[in-house]
Amino acid sequence: MINASRHLKHIFQYHKTKPCSSLAIPRFRNHIPFIGSRLYRYNLLATQASPEEEVTAEVLNQILTTIENAPKPNGEICTAYVDKLCEAGNLSAAARLLQSLRDKHNFRSPKAYNLLLGAASERHDIELLSQVFKDLLVSQGSLSSTSYLYVAKAFAKTSDGIQLLRFVKEVSAMTSPSATVINRIIFAFAECGQVDKALLIYDLIKSLSCKPDLITYNTILDILGRAGRTDEMLHEFASMKGAGIVPDFVSYNTLLNNLRKVGRVDLCLVYFRDMGENGVEPDLLTYTALIESFGRSGNIEESIRLFKEMKLRQIRPSIYVYRSLIKNLKKIGKLELAMKYLEEMNSCLTDLAGPNDFKRRRR
Known part of the structure; x- marks a missing residue:
């Protein structure tokens, strides 16, 4: 059985001994391993030192022939070759392989693209990563969060804002007027701790045809x-x-939660009222932030009023809300009232809101 590593090694050795001009390309279709009735796999063993020289067009064509002649699905075989080319340091060859498959409308493996994106990201090869990411966008349309994180990590060690903005402009031109892809890029940069770069991208898109939308804001x-x-x-x-x-x-919940953290209770109430005036219904997260804010500031009466209002709206309290209320009541010496809510909490533990109740879907 010939695995991907040995197959690549075989091809490289063959081309080392034969001049390209007179090379008769051998066929490898009979070497595709067969397991079961439909499952075709390459056993990815540790490779010996693979050649890191430039992969010729003829070598690449031979790999393409092997992939194209493999029984479907051939995504795993493509992934195996991309993996070995990346491992050998031939990232440009892996990119050419995927580009050729895309041009021929052949099966493309998202995993193969992500392997190459990851390798380019580790090298901080922005040019190659940009090319592969755009190719992946054209090829797949919908990308995984991993793809976006690789992009953000690639820019982590560069202060070249011009290069970043050029990349964003190119991606925006491909995906406009939708802001979905740009939104996910901004989010990925923030997830990687690159807040200033995320904000730089945000400032840029205001001047592009791909305008900020609700999710952007x-x-x-x-x-x-x-x-x-x-x-x-x-x-x-x-x-x-x-x-x-x-x-x-x-x-609104984002505002209220972050205002709560910095103790801006006055503004919490302002934006809660604004929320109602704009017809946006509060949920468990809204009330959690408000009850916590007013309780910590000593305005326990407002906390209790909001707690009752929440229950009147048939929003189930969480154990966190109860504990916050009980803690703040004890802090100001209202032990009898604290015990009342403790007993109430214990009597309805099975009916309290859980983690999924904090995840409200947009209508």
């Missing part, structure tokens, strides 16, 4: 809130409304 509000940049968060919230984009419950 919600992402930016969360980034700024987590970074403790409260004033900037509030400014972007105002900008969102100024751009004619109506905030949703995610927008």
Whole structure:
């Protein structure tokens, strides 16, 4: 049985001994391993030192022939070759292989693309990574979060903002007017701790045909809130409304939760009222932030009022809300009332809201 490593080695050795001009390309279709009735696999063993020289067009064509002649599905075989080419340091050859398969409308493996994206990211090879990412967009359309994280990690060690903005412009031109791909790029940069670069991308898209949408603004509000940049968060919230984009419950909950963290109870109430005026219904997250905020500030009466209001709206409390209320009641010496809510909590433990109740879907 010939695995991908040995097959590549065989091809390289053959081409070393034969001049390209007179090379008769051998056929490897009979060497495809067969397991069961439909499952075709390459056993990925540790490879010996693979050649790192430039892969010729003829070698690449031979690999393509092997993939194309393999019984379907051939994605695993393609992935095996890309893996070995990356392992050998031949990233450009792996990119050419995937490009050729795409041009021929052949089966493309998302895993193969991600292997190459990961290898390019580790090298911080921005040019190659940009090419592969765009090829993947054309080929697959919908990308995994892993693909976006590889992009963000590739830019981690560069301060070249021009290179980043050029990449974003090119991607935007491919995906406009939808902001989905750009939103996911911004989110990936934030996930990798590159807040300033995420905000740089956000500032850029305001001037592009791919304009910020509700998800863009919600992402930016969360980034700024987590970074403790409260004033900037509030400014972007105002900008969102100024751009004619109506905030949703995610927008308001992001504001309220981050205002709670910095003790801005006064503003929590302002935006809670604004939420109602705009017809956005509060949920468990909304009330959790408010009850916690007012309780910590000593305004326990408002916490209790909000707690009762939440139950009147038939929003099930969570154990966290109960514990927050009980803790703050004890803090100000209202032990009898604290015991009342403790007994109430213990009597309905099985009916309390769980983690899934915090995940509200947009309508």
